[in-house]
Amino acid sequence: RCWEVIDAQAELALRSEGFCDIDAQTLESILQRETLNAKEIVVFEAALSWAEAECQRQELTTSTDNKRKVLGKAMFLIRIPTMALDDFANGAAQSGVLTLNETNDIFLWYTAAKKPELQFASQPRKGLTPQRCHRFQSCAYRSNQWRYRGRCDSIQFAVDKRVFIAGFGLYGSSCGSAEYSAKIELKRQGILLGQNLSKYFSDGSSNTFPVWFEYPVQIEPDTFYTASVVLDGNELSYFGQEGMTEVQCGKVTFQFQCSSDSTNGTGVQGGQIPELIFYA
Template identity: 70%
Template sequence: MGKWKEPKLTKKLYGGAGKRQLPAKACVHFLETSLEAKNACVLLSQSRLFEEPKLTQCCWEVIDVQAEMALRSKGFCKIDWQTLEVVVTREALNTKEVVVFEAVLNWAEAECKRQGLPTTLRNKRHVPGPALYLVRIPTMTLEEFTNSAAQSDILMLEETYNIILWYTTANKPPLDFLLTKRGGLAPQRCHRFQSSAYCSNQWRYRGRCDSIQIAADRKVFVAVLGLYGFSSGKAEYSVKIELKRLGVVLAQNLTRFVSDGSSSTSPVWFEHPVQVEQDTFYTASAMLDGSELSYFRQEGLTEVQCGKVAFQFQCSSDSTNSSWVQGGQIPELIFYA
């Protein structure tokens, strides 16, 4: 195997070197109507090639927040090596490091095919070049490492041995991989009530739907609905949360959570943060089944300013359990912006 060489960046995706076929306005328009996690990495590659900073920034907003979906998309495997390097270097990626590692392996297999190389372990190790060492393997848990990277056979035997020693011994060997965990993104919280939570026997669930409409004055990504639980002690709930737009379910999660009996909210996560477009109303819903007597709040706000984001709240016709703007459930949203 010869010395690794950095692949040349070409303008093949745009129909030939030196031929600019996608002007800036068309890029921006395509972004506004089509940018999502599955194509964000491809658009990032193209925006860097044609020096479109606005498109680049918008791509990063999606990739950072929805990193797992972006890195596991087919589009990620189509990016050029230079874009691979900047993505793997990215400090703000909001995902586990094992996802980054597996994405690099998938890209390497696709790159072997593009170069007409057999998809051998040797070639898959060779084509990422130094980008492989930008994966922060030591920040994985030991379980993640042993179930993924250690079994991939991409690492050399000495590398695998030293990483295991790094996990398990006090006298840690030097490693070629970065050791610091990515900073990720800091989530923000939006509380829609002014009053303190009430402990009352008047609020009951029985599997009915608590729902509220939300809108933001800029694009955000909703990750969590904060919910109230039992007002008289620890209790477990089964819950289904949804986020809809014009009646179409964009995301949902059927899970369980335990409330501790306090008036603090319990976070219930969507599988992935959900993109919420600017100045568009979405319906957030929760259907709980468990201990019936719950905390609730009153004195709800129709508008809440959270940092640079202003949220609006409206009543939802989906609500069959009395939640509305002025009171009830779904007191909190956790989001990225």
């Protein structure tokens, strides 16, 4: 169960203070994980932070040479060639822990037709596959709804197994392509657990469009949580119909009920927030 949390909330775990306190064997176990749900630059930065702490534990100066030394073979568990080129050029390549040959070879690996052999793994981690719980059986649009004037669309949900909510799928414009600003929130008994403010572009179709939290939020079973969104956009949007109070998604059962926070009409039977995007 501990590995499930680390995988799903990998970036949060890697950036936590406690990460620097783990031993070298645990570090290697984490860096080996195929299902680690994190950008590789975050993995790299976490490994360097751990190395700095390990230098202090071993009473070594925190030089780049010593950081490389204490990392040992764990260094090659970081999948540096899978970073975005920009992340590599502005981060790892200038960190000082790579040799000049390694830096040169990785740059060639990114850009050259004939790629050099590397000691670093070049296959991206698989991470976790997000699942989607869709709570409506149909959707529609009308000439006078669904409209947004800064009001809140909200729904309550509960699960029978622990999951991690990564974001929501939202409806977009029913009048052609349009951009929306979305403030999403996740609460438990009024306490804010996660929020994000972002924009998404809809193409005029009845598809749902994902909006993500910065970090996935852990959801415990048999407790109701409140999913909310405040949308800002000029265009009317699609909205869900024939909502279900219970939805089976793989091995997880979701239950839905109306939320008193909802002031824009969303409820169990219809409205916005058609999808919860989650890791199980």
